[in-house]
Amino acid sequence: MNQSTPRCGEEHPYKLEDLGWTDEHEGAFSKYTGPYVPGRVACRQKTVWDVLIDGRSVTAGISGALRRLGRFPAVGDYVVLLHQPEAGTSTIVDILPQKTRFARGTPGREGAEQVIAANIDTVFIVTAAGHDLNARRIERYLAIAHASGARPVIIINKSDLADDPATLADELASASPGIPVIPISAVSGEGVDRLDPYLPPRTTIALIGSSGVGKSTLINRLMGRSVQETSHTRDYDDKGRHTTTVRQLFILDGGALMIDNPGLREVGIGTASAGIADTFPDILELAEGCRFSDCRHEGEPGCAVQAAVADGTLPAARLESFQRLMRELEFEREKAEIGLVRLEKKRWKPIGKYARDLWKLKGR
Ligand SMILES: Nc1nc2c(ncn2[C@@H]2O[C@H](COP(=O)(O)OP(=O)(O)OP(=O)(O)O)[C@@H](O)[C@H]2O)c(=O)[nH]1
Ligand SMILES: [Mg+2]
Incomplete structure (x- = not known):
């Protein structure tokens, strides 16, 4: 299938099954009769969605009901469209159940989760040789990747910049037990064929990672042509510039579906x-x-975790990272439980008397 991913309004040769549609989706869709068609969201602009349907791509808005419920389709979602080509309109009226959802907590938006992509089989966590390579960052990405239900794979890009690419993987190995770590160079192509086992047809892969690690460059390499704009600066230093600004699903020539x-x-x-x-x-x-079942590994007697740090089997930084993530999780739970509102950057206040009392009780 050697053609680029269809742009909006274009015809394309793909059937729904090529887009990952299964019998399960068919079952969920079967209650719809009449002018409804199923599709998969390929791209979300601010208020419109590009949806791939059987044989073509359409631009659609969402129904008032979905909007009122705050249900906004994510890239990768399978949706039901009220498709009225004669009137020139398509409206998304339902989102079919998601198999997996890759979300990140977005501090500052009332704790609401932001769905990055839906129905993902595999998450490629992309980092790069150089300043981005950081075991603690990878642990954070891994936690949300695992929570999504998708399988994580760690990719170390820009291996051409490293003196000894093999040692790069070792640096991350202790942060990711049991997870494949694959060094590649999206620019030279070195190692990219090692990604093949993760790219069978009809599976969906999401690329995530910091800006400038080379996600779009990898998409272009896998597509065999330039479909995504990439940064022109070679020595990218992540000063807040983002080259890619919208999420988009691409169909690789081998039939895998990849979201940049x-x-x-x-x-x-x-x-x-x-x-x-x-x-x-x-x-x-x-x-x-540990002696105590609720041990927090913060100096309690009989702590087996601290003992492992002391004898060098567990890196102290890894334990700190675990404890930091657990504290964050606890804070998120409290926010949901007692109702906190963010007033300005990084400052949270309880709302209501009950919440304030509870907040004081917790010594905050
Ligand atoms: N040396 C080297 N440079 C690379 C490699 N892959 C990407 N780059 C360069 O890194 C820069 C950033 O690449 P992009 O593909 O735009 O990065 P991105 O992850 O898509 O960035 P955002 O879209 O901002 O999230 C570009 O200048 C690329 O040429 C690589 O394997 N080796
Ligand atoms: Mg990009």
């Missing part, structure tokens, strides 16, 4: 508690040996 995302700057942990457990299986296993 703008670089993430702030990644809140949201409510990814299950993700934290999956990211730190080593710490949870050690914790089973």
